[in-house]
Amino acid sequence: MCSYVTVKSPVTGSGKGSAGWFRLSHAMTYFDHPYHSPYEHTLNIDFVDEAAxxxxxxxxELTADSARELVRCIEEALAAAGDVAGG
Amino acid sequence: MYSGLTAEEIRITGHGGDEINAYLARPVGPGPFPGVAVIHHMPGWDESTIEIALKFALHGYLAIVPNLHYREGPDSSPDDAAAASRGAGGVPDERFLGDLSGAVDHFASLPEFNGKAGVIGYCSGGRQAFLAACSLEIDAAVDCYGAFVVGDPPEGMPLKVTPIVHLAENIHCPLLGLFGNDDKFPTPEHVDVLEAELKRVGATYEFHRYDGAGHGFFSTDRAMYRPEAATDGWERIFEFFGRYLVTA
Incomplete structure (x- = not known):
């Protein structure tokens, strides 16, 4: 399918792209055809700096299962950090 | 089969007089050859779409693939440009039609062109192929599992995509539709609605629906590839374009 649905969220932090590190402004999240992964659909996240x-x-581009596992791992890592991570 | 080909990236004039890039593949020979404009899918102006153009050239067609995301990233890789296009809300229909029209018009500058041009699109490009059939002076169109020709997009969808089945009464040319019966976008019911509308307006059309195939069954580098449906589909495509575009 082409879901066409893109969820846009502001993010604060940095990412490393083909030209080196840069500041991030947004994450674009969507479940759709991948560009590279050899799967029918993947959970795709583009970390971008729109101004750049x-x-x-x-x-x-992650399979649905690995994306869910990643969400769990992120929550686990944040929870383990306790007060340092806020929340 | 034409074993000799020339293929290259070129510049064409798109919507609003803008210059965009395109991929052009041509059989070697004097022709006359018909032209086919290949519309890429949402992930962009990619290798798999260019391979489709090469296949058409092997079969004796001039084939052009306009980069519909060029403006979002003229100096970026096509996948980055596609991502930027998605983030900006996608390709507006009017701009798409202008760019596709520019691609089709480019055929007229080629001495071996026979004057007949068709379009083919996959996935989101299938919807755009139907839109082109209803909007541009072309000679044949192929819609491969185009979503949202019929049916409302999901709630809150940020892209500028709307159902266009109501345009069927303006259809200018024969339409070939190829669909998988396991597809969710479009569902078999969506295809039923489109077929009923084409019947109602007296359009010349031909639909083929494949059991055991879902969306993207032509994609050889994906798990959804279905060789039986894809092989039959290619035969239908060449028979259809052969009937309406080939003149010699």
């Missing part, structure tokens, strides 16, 4: 142009992008 299309090449300021760190892209990942």
């Amino acid at each position: 142009g299309p090449s300021a992008r760190v892209a990942v």
